Amino acid sequence: MPYLNNHFHVYDQHKDIAFQIIGKSNFIRWINNENEMNSVYFGRYKYFTTYTEMSDFLIKKRKEKK
Numbered sequence: 001m002p003y004l005n006n007h008f009h010v011y012d013q014h015k016d017i018a019f020q021i022i023g024k025s026n027f028i029r030w031i032n033n034e035n036e037m038n039s040v041y042f043g044r045y046k047y048f049t050t051y052t053e054m055s056d057f058l059i060k061k062r063k064e065k066k
Helices: 024-037 051-065
Strands: 007-012 017-022
Touching: 017 024
Parallel strands: none
Antiparallel strands: 007 017
C-alpha cells in the first residue's frame, strides 16, 4: 500500500476508539473543533494548513479589533 500523507489516524484514549480523517483540511477542521469543545483550552489554539491562511486570518482579526 502506498504512503498517503493526507490520511490521519486518531486514537481516543478516553473512549477507546480509533478513526481516520482523510484530507489535511478535514484534519485541521477536526482539530479546531476539538479545541473549541475542550473546556480547558476553549478557543486557545487555532490551526491552519498554510501560512497564507493564517496570515489572512490574522489580518481579518486585526481589522475587526479596530
